[in-house]
Amino acid sequence: MKSSDKSTLAVTQKLRQAKLKITPQRLEIYRALLEHTGHASPEELYQILHSALPSCTLATIYRTLELFSQAGLIVPVLYMGSKKRYENRLKPHHHFVCMVCQKIQDLPLETLTVPQVPKKLSGCTVFEVQVHFMGLCETCVSKNKKRDLQS
Numbered sequence: 001m002k003s004s005d006k007s008t009l010a011v012t013q014k015l016r017q018a019k020l021k022i023t024p025q026r027l028e029i030y031r032a033l034l035e036h037t038g039h040a041s042p043e044e045l046y047q048i049l050h051s052a053l054p055s056c057t058l059a060t061i062y063r064t065l066e067l068f069s070q071a072g073l074i075v076p077v078l079y080m081g082s083k084k085r086y087e088n089r090l091k092p093h094h095h096f097v098c099m100v101c102q103k104i105q106d107l108p109l110e111t112l113t114v115p116q117v118p119k120k121l122s123g124c125t126v127f128e129v130q131v132h133f134m135g136l137c138e139t140c141v142s143k144n145k146k147r148d149l150q151s
Helices: 003-017 026-034 042-049 058-070 140-149
Strands: 074-079 085-087 094-098 104-107 132-135
Touching: 003 026, 026 042, 026 058, 042 058, 042 104, 058 085
Parallel strands: 094 132
Antiparallel strands: 074 085, 094 104
């Protein structure tokens, strides 16, 4: 069996487990998200898929990503001032977000000790704790240093 056949079979099984209808567009969108190395935006997926699926609109990608998110196949990643992105890494982890280029990097849980949060907080129930760091990534730091040197 070819690698692409195995990939299609694996994606098909994931969609079936989530009780989602299997369509060529859903298969390709989920496969593209799995193959994406970072946190994909709907626009990035559209650019990746447009040549293979010219009839697939950006609206279809948005709807499909929301459906996948509701089914628990992917997780939306959204920080203030940034576009919604999606990732297929379901295991809990933290993020570093570059405030210039919007790049998001995963940080494993073991890299950070998170204080215990009370289950009840001002009448609210806490379901999840995520820590995110905001700053400049290595690339943007280098660009800023070069710009400072040229000034």
